[in-house]
Amino acid sequence: MWLTRYEEVEMVRKVRKMLGKVRSECLELLRKVETHLGHLSDLMENPFAHDSQAFRNEHEVLEDELAAFAKRFRYAKKETFKVTESLMDSADIAERI
Secondary structure, eight states, rough: OOSSSSHHHHHHHHHHHHHHHHHHHHHHHHHHHHHHHHHHHHHOOOTTTSOHHHHHHHHHHHHHHHHHHHHHHHHHHHHHHHHHHHHHHHHHHHHOO
């Protein structure tokens, strides 16, 4: 399938940009989760050496960030399928002509 119209190319370009942002957010969240798990491990080894309230606050922020990421990911997935469906429909129409 070839993208022949400028509008089609722009739709794909926007989705590609959105997916790039989602990917970088995902990598950043993975880094934060890894750090958080390290803090959890430290807290389990020595509960009095670390501030448990700071850990809870960090956990709450991370939970909110993960929920927001899940929403953005679902939106990106929805837009990807919408653009794909539109391109497939236009390809079908072009083949019939």
